[in-house]
Amino acid sequence: xxxxxxxxxxxxxxxxxxxxxxxxxxxxxxxxxxxxxxxxxxxxxxxxxxxxxxxxxxxxxxxxxxxxxxxxxxxxxxxxxxxxxxxxxxxxxxxxxxxxxxxxxxxxxxxxx
Amino acid sequence: xxxxxxxxxxxxxxxxxxxxxxxxxxxxxxxxxxxxxxxxxxxxxxxxxxxxxxxxxxxxxxxxxxxxxxxxxxxxxxxxxxxxxxxxxxxxxxxxxxxxxxxxxxxxxxxxxxxxxxxxxxxxxxxxxxxxxxxx
Numbered sequence: 001x002x003x004x005x006x007x008x009x010x011x012x013x014x015x016x017x018x019x020x021x022x023x024x025x026x027x028x029x030x031x032x033x034x035x036x037x038x039x040x041x042x043x044x045x046x047x048x049x050x051x052x053x054x055x056x057x058x059x060x061x062x063x064x065x066x067x068x069x070x071x072x073x074x075x076x077x078x079x080x081x082x083x084x085x086x087x088x089x090x091x092x093x094x095x096x097x098x099x100x101x102x103x104x105x106x107x108x109x110x111x112x113x
Numbered sequence: 114x115x116x117x118x119x120x121x122x123x124x125x126x127x128x129x130x131x132x133x134x135x136x137x138x139x140x141x142x143x144x145x146x147x148x149x150x151x152x153x154x155x156x157x158x159x160x161x162x163x164x165x166x167x168x169x170x171x172x173x174x175x176x177x178x179x180x181x182x183x184x185x186x187x188x189x190x191x192x193x194x195x196x197x198x199x200x201x202x203x204x205x206x207x208x209x210x211x212x213x214x215x216x217x218x219x220x221x222x223x224x225x226x227x228x229x230x231x232x233x234x235x236x237x238x239x240x241x242x243x244x245x246x247x248x249x
Contacts, residue, residue: 045159047159047218049152050152050155051153051156051158051159051223051224079217081231091163091230091235093231105159105227107224108217108218108220110214110216110240111214111217111243112213112244112245113197113213113215113245
């Protein structure tokens with residue numbers, strides 16, 4: 001999982017789309033929420049050069065869920081590791097999309113420094 | 114005479130250009146500072162969200178936190194930084210060896226530390242397999 005090469009650019013997920021956090025933050029502000037969970041939204045967080053990009057989606061919306069699954073597949077297929085947190089706060093790495101995950105974090109492939 | 118007139122005409126233009134150059138440079142510096150601060154702050158915010166309460170307390174107090182390797186049960190100390198910042202710790206809390214592994218791409222320190230934490234806590238040996246050892 002961690003060995004090897006620089007991940008290529010994710011098809012259809014340019015840096016512009018990955019770095020959407022400011023928009024989501026503004027959205028949350030509009031609704032007076034601290035985080036997407038308060039709005040019943042799930043989040044995919046992708047580490048990138050801006051810090052991170054966040055994609056919030058409604059897990060009850062089949063179209064949004066399908067898009068989130070596509071994003072999961074696209075990122076993991078180019079070497080990103082997906083991690084989720086359990087309710088108890090324990091972090092686990094997952095290889096398959098979990099539609100019930102409230103928060104999934106993606107980080108790029110690890111290499112020796 | 115002509116040279117003096119030319120000087121008289123061009124001197125104010127030069128001064129205006131110099132002033133503008135200064136303003137543009139200051140604006141660029143301010144923008145860069147703001148952008149860098151924002152990036153760093155976002156990375157730290159994300160890291161803090163994913164640390165356990167004990168790790169968070171340790172990080173706030175000492176700018177490092179300890180993790181337990183998922184495979185060996187060894188203790189590692191992840192210091193603030195984005196390279197050569199992971200240390201294996203013995204029972205007395207002393208660093209015995211350093212490990213260097215980082216996520217690819219230009220990530221801020223908070224992101225790097227979070228990726229290192231998750232890797233050690235979930236797939237320790239795989240993370241160490243790509244890492245470079247360094248003496249402490």
